[in-house]
Amino acid sequence: MFLPFSRYLAFALLSIHETVCTELGTSPFNLRPFSINLSSGVRTMLNKIKTTELPHFPEYPGVGSSFGIDLNTLKSLRKEWLTSFDWGKEQDSMNQFNHFEATIEDLTIHFIHEKSSDPDAIPLLLLHGWPGSFLEFLPVIDQLVQTATTSLGKSISFDVIVPSLPGFVFSSPPPANWTVHDTARVFNTLMTDVLGYSTFAVHGTDFGVGPGYALYDEFNKTTRAAHFVFLPFYPLKPDALQALNITLSPLEKFEEQEFIQWDSSGSGYFLEQSTKPNTLGLALYDTPVGQLAWIGEKFISWSDPHAGTGGSVLDSNEILRSVSLYYLTRSFISSLYIYAQNPHGFATEYTKAHTNAPMLFSAFKYNVAFWPPALAEKVGNLVLYRNHESGGHFPGLENPSALIEDLREIGTYWTT
Template identity: 65%
Template sequence: MAVAGGTYGSKGFNLRPFKVELSSGLPRMFDLVKNTELPAHEEYPGVGSSFGIGLDVLKSLKKEWLTNFDWQKAQASMNRYEQYTVEIEGLTIHFVHEKSKDPHAIPIILQHGWPGSFLEMVPIIDPLKSQAKTSTGKPISFNVVVPSLPGHAFSSAPPANWTVEDTARVFNTLMTKVLGYGTYAVHGTDWGSATAYSMYDQFNQSARAAHLNFLPYFPLLPEALVAQNISLSPEEEFEEQRLVDWETNGNAYLVEQTTKPNTIGLAIYDSPLGQLSWIAEKYIAWSDPRQGTGPSLLTHNEILTEVSLYYLTRSIVSSMYIYAQNPNGFMTTYHKARTDAPLLFSSFKYNVGFWPQQLVARVGNLVKYTYHSFGGHFPGLDNPPALTADIREIGNYWEH
């Protein structure tokens, strides 16, 4: 099968079509969910979500999992997309590859984070591959590639000292040598922003545009912003306070997964309800509080689908190791990427990380910075129309 820029399935990579089929694990998963006992009542009523996921929320999710959740429907929805596995540097990499009908479509690789999966990007696949126009009227469409990060879902766990730079190298091989694209664009969020930014920096002849909604740099707290003479608008002050709240009360998971991933990972490895408690708290806390109302698609069903994928693929421990393997994966010293390729950035009001325009401009050739008053850490689910529109703006700066 031919693709723009080369031949699909270069020799030596064992490229194979892939379908999701995890139904055999359902009986055990649902038995465990049903038979895992939760406390009858809150030990400390009135604390709400300030100390983690609320018991009432977890009970509601458990009930919905057992009564209304349809894995077969979710699995069929995943299998609407062309999926493959490929072997690169000893790893099995799973990816979606959906092509536009436009012969001039821009290849783009969309990269998720934790505790997400390739499913984070599914709502924007069809809109991106469809023919549309940028804000200036330029025609735009994409050939969309969505990989699973190593150790996540259907991609195999990497070796012990694997870094985001290693993943960037493998993903560049996927785009250039497996799929045959001479040049491509990148998008990333959370850990996916680290791999996408590394591709933008390392492989600057092939990665010729980047769109991010998260940076692989620790954001600055208020006193550091003041020290650097960076002033904020009222909207930005709100985003900065979200960051302060996360730094104060929301980052214990990061310390645990960076230092002791086995402890928490093995504790919940065979506990779907444990994984639900650990993961759902992040989805709820890090997203726009209007989740589930337009344009947000982030309902309990999406959370249950993500957690089911983690449990059924037995990937919770290996997914956490990205933190331990990259203790400096989010950098503290800002530096400019070694590229002149355009960088576009989207800031969503309820994200837990906030970078004002002045900081983003330090790390790349920033050509567009967009603020959205709706959305959070998972914009592919939180506000897919806005994320789609922002990624399309790459077309205004793309040079073949």
């Protein structure tokens, strides 16, 4: 398989950089190219999928997906996994990007690094959450490294860096007491000491917003802009919003109800993973169909009901390759621990970040949590707020064009 020339060149330059640093004795981080090769475990995985027994009929017909993933949905995904899903093809597509590993604070940190041809490109760190991975951002990378214009006509392109959070897929599990603030410190080291950027911007979603916001708040000399689609503050319910004299538009009222529904009937996983990740992790550790039920249900219920159509790439194949990646890297247990390690990862008291750097926020109609502009203003220097009629919890997969357009607006406000 041949890489496109621009990617080959970027890959070669970073490899030369690694070699020179090693020869000069100036690289304590062991920066090295990385290629995904999990094919040896696929046959065993497929055998386990094939031999897993599921009920012939629903125990309680008619409930559909109201009490979790529907049996027929799970059976359909399982059939596709066995008959048409092609891990080799998916692995090749992942390897079209430049992957690297570095050793930081005794952790192996995996990341994608795609460079723009523009010497003035803004370094942009994209942080995924759970049950996501670097796969969430693959649909947006190619366009972000290309030169485009902001809404005000300013030229913009990015050097894109997509790490795997510690404990997720190819990044090694961190110590038991590890927090999102520790991850922020490691990622600041990655951006500045390993890759040599003096300043950069960050984007975060789901639990990736924890280290993303910590970078924005605590590492404010290097993190000079932030874009979020989630916040590390628990959303407010309607009575609390009313007490703050915050009124909502019809779209915002819909989004608030999406949060209320998640809070009342969709947050059980959050309690389990925050308190008993080992029980859940061990129960599903060697059960790919079990992980599919647990993870697949989140992808389905947290996304736009029109997922997989129009500009959305969040289809059944995307779910299967995400679950396959979790299973084949044996990272299901360690990924759950991010909840238990950060019991207050979503604060109930809103505080302002210690920075004047611009903060941008994008809301998507079917996300599981909602923050109106008045709340986003409480936690950062909000310069832009956009609300989108399509997309859900995984905008990089569900509405990549909108996410790309909003991220480019970082260029409108970028100063170092």
